[in-house]
Amino acid sequence: MFDWTKSCSYDAQQKRRFHSAARSRLKKLAAELGLPPGxxxxxxxxxxxAVSGEVTLHHTAVYIQVGQxxxxxxxxxxxxxxxxxKDYTGGANHFVALAMLDDIPALAAAVRAITGIGRDTVHSPDRHAA
Structure with a gap:
């Protein structure tokens, strides 16, 4: 398992690993949610x-950002x-633990609970107007 709490600050190798791992987990999350390609x-x-930066999954109806x-x-x-x-501000902010990246089904359930999108739901941005 990846150590999500190990600081990326002033550690280029850790930052590369953090971004690589986060991108991989977000791809798995998109698949778990059943988000259509494209x-x-x-x-x-x-x-x-001095910071981790962030990795973002930006769908037509949900914005998910991972960082320290x-x-x-x-x-x-x-x-x-x-x-x-093209919406970078979106609805209300909700935060969950970085460790959820190690449990994609649980993270997908949290995304569905917060946003209403995911497998067996309509993927229309109009459905989720704030």
Missing amino acids: SFDIRSNRAGI FGMASGHGILIRTCKGR
Whole structure:
């Protein structure tokens, strides 16, 4: 298992591993949610040397961002609704633990509970207007 709590600050190798692992988990999350290919993208922003940066899954109706921005609280996954892939502000912010990246079915359940999207739901951005 990946150590999500090991700081990426001033550690280029750890940051590379963090981004690689987060991208891989977000791809698995998209599959678990049943998101159609082409309805989302996954991107990385490595940011500066003192921070982890973030890895983002941006779907037409949900925005999920992984970073070490909530380490004091144990949270590091931001989940919110959005209205298309040009919406970068979206609905209300919800946070869950970085460790959920090691349990994709549980993370998918949290995403479904927060946003209403996922397997067996409609993938329309209009359905999730804030």
